[in-house]
Amino acid sequence: MKKTIAMAALAIAVSLGSVSCKKKVSxxxxxxxxxxxxxxxxxATVEVKExxxxxxxxxxxxxxxxxxxxxxxxxxGVKDVHDMSTVQAPLATTPIENSSMxxxxxxxxxxxxxxxxxxxxxxxxxxxxxxxGNVSSVQARKIKESVDALKVGxxxxxxxxx
Numbered sequence: 001m002k003k004t005i006a007m008a009a010l011a012i013a014v015s016l017g018s019v020s021c022k023k024k025v026s027x028x029x030x031x032x033x034x035x036x037x038x039x040x041x042x043x044a045t046v047e048v049k050e051x052x053x054x055x056x057x058x059x060x061x062x063x064x065x066x067x068x069x070x071x072x073x074x075x076x077g078v079k080d081v082h083d084m085s086t087v088q089a090p091l092a093t094t095p096i097e098n099s100s101m102x103x104x105x106x107x108x109x110x111x112x113x114x115x116x117x118x119x120x121x122x123x124x125x126x127x128x129x130x131x132x133g134n135v136s137s138v139q140a141r142k143i144k145e146s147v148d149a150l151k152v153g154x155x156x157x158x159x160x161x162x
Contacts, residue, residue, distance in 0.1 A: 024077075025051075025076065025077030027048045027049060027050065027051065029077070030048040030051065030053070030075060030077050030078055031046075031047070031048045033075050034046040034048050034053050034072055034075060034078070037068060037071045037072055037075075038055070038057075038068055040064075041057070041059055041060070041064060041068065043057050043058040043059070043060075043088075044056070044057035044058065044059055044065075044068065044085055045057045046072065048078070050079075051077060051078060051079040051080075052078070052079055052080045052081070052082060053072045053075075053078050053080070053081045053082070054082045054084060055068065055069065055072065055081060055082065055083050055084060055085050056084045056085050057085050057086075058085065058086050058087070058088050059085055059086070059087050059088065060087075060088050061087060061088070062087050065083075065085055065087055068085075069081050069083055102124045102127065102128070102129050106129070106150075106152045106153075107122060107124065107129060109150050109152060110122050110129060110131075110147055110150065110152060110155065113143075113146040113147055113149075113150060114131065114143055114146065114147070117133075117135060117139055117142075117143060119133040119134050119135060120132070120133040120135060120139075120143060120159055121133050125156070125158075128154060128155075128156055129152070129153075129154070129155045129156065130155070130156040130158050131143065131147070131155065131156065131157050131158060131159050132158050132159055133159045133160070134159065134160045134162055135159050135160070135161060135162070136161070136162060137161050137162075140157070140159065140161045143157070143159075144157060
């Protein structure tokens, strides 16, 4: 019986000795590994204290933030990750309008003024109101007078006078 107790005590001592000999990773080593993970995002930082990684700064998107947290958790010796970082707000983009600089109401006024002349077209060319088509000299004078009376600004009279 003494032999079994002695063997059990020896087994316990050996197992405790092997557990206590397990090397603890220092915060400095963990800091190096953690810093390597977040270097791809220059606006983010990480600090390791007592095996806990404290993530701060700004990430360009949620996916890169999640990836950094996952990689930090995978580092052997990191007990936990405290996330104090933020995701950069997306830049507000204003759609570029490809519409005409000519007010549609002005364009309609000119169309109404030349409605009696079916051969005349009212178009916007290079952001300028332009009249095209074929007219007689009498019609050209009447069209010009009608459009000028509207006082709509610059109008290109590019119709052909016959």
